[in-house]
Amino acid sequence: MDNDIERILVAEEVIEKRLDVIAARITEDFRHEETLQVVAILKGALVFMADLLRRVPLKLEIECLNVASYHGGTESSGQVDFLDQKLPDVKGHTILLLDDILDTGRTLQAVSAKLMEMGAKEVKTAVLLSKDKVRAAEVEADYTAFEIADEFVVGYGLDYDGKYRNLPYVGVLDSKVIKS
Numbered sequence: 001m002d003n004d005i006e007r008i009l010v011a012e013e014v015i016e017k018r019l020d021v022i023a024a025r026i027t028e029d030f031r032h033e034e035t036l037q038v039v040a041i042l043k044g045a046l047v048f049m050a051d052l053l054r055r056v057p058l059k060l061e062i063e064c065l066n067v068a069s070y071h072g073g074t075e076s077s078g079q080v081d082f083l084d085q086k087l088p089d090v091k092g093h094t095i096l097l098l099d100d101i102l103d104t105g106r107t108l109q110a111v112s113a114k115l116m117e118m119g120a121k122e123v124k125t126a127v128l129l130s131k132d133k134v135r136a137a138e139v140e141a142d143y144t145a146f147e148i149a150d151e152f153v154v155g156y157g158l159d160y161d162g163k164y165r166n167l168p169y170v171g172v173l174d175s176k177v178i179k180s
């Protein structure tokens with residue numbers, strides 16, 4: 001699996017140190033919430049969520065949302081589909097929305113809007129990665145662990161064609177692996 005990676009962009013130890021910082025900020029900012037409701041976007045945010053939230057010693061609840069925007073390739077489809085039959089009850093709650101990467105911005109924007117429409121009091125957002133680019137949807141995350149260049153990355157929750165999510169680092173996929 002490592003052979004398919006052209007270069008490591010964010011090493012495991014670097015991610016761990018940065019998560020300490022982001023988690024401390026989140027802990028401080030949400031310390032007055034009686035219960036913080038966290039909503040993670042599956043499947044990409046799984047690894048980020050697990051490692052981040054174990055560093056946040058607050059009383060919190062975890063919900064997950066199944067959302068699709070990539071459909072297996074390396075280009076965003078431009079459409080955000082909500083795949084769950086039943087969405088979490090967010091009415092009146094402050095939500096911390098987690099995603100793996102902010103790319104075109106469509107996913108964070110669509111999910112934040114949906115949560116507000118469902119009655120959330122406030123939606124704050126945290127992403128592991130943010131691509132440095134002009135976004136199709138005007139949105140920025142409240143907490144960003146790493147800014148990266150506009151290239152396709154895998155690992156630490158991010159996939160290509162369903163694979164590489166379990167790599168402990170973020171890396172750039174070798175172009176020979178990408179199906180044309």
Ligand code: XMP
Pocket residue numbers: 041044069070076099100101102103104105106107108151152153154158159160
């Ligand atoms: P948008 O464009 O809506 O994208 O901000 C968010 C979702 O698109 C996926 N995405 C990627 N997945 N490598 C991936 O494995 C990437 O470089 C990449 N860029 C975007 C991801 O699912 C994210 O939640």
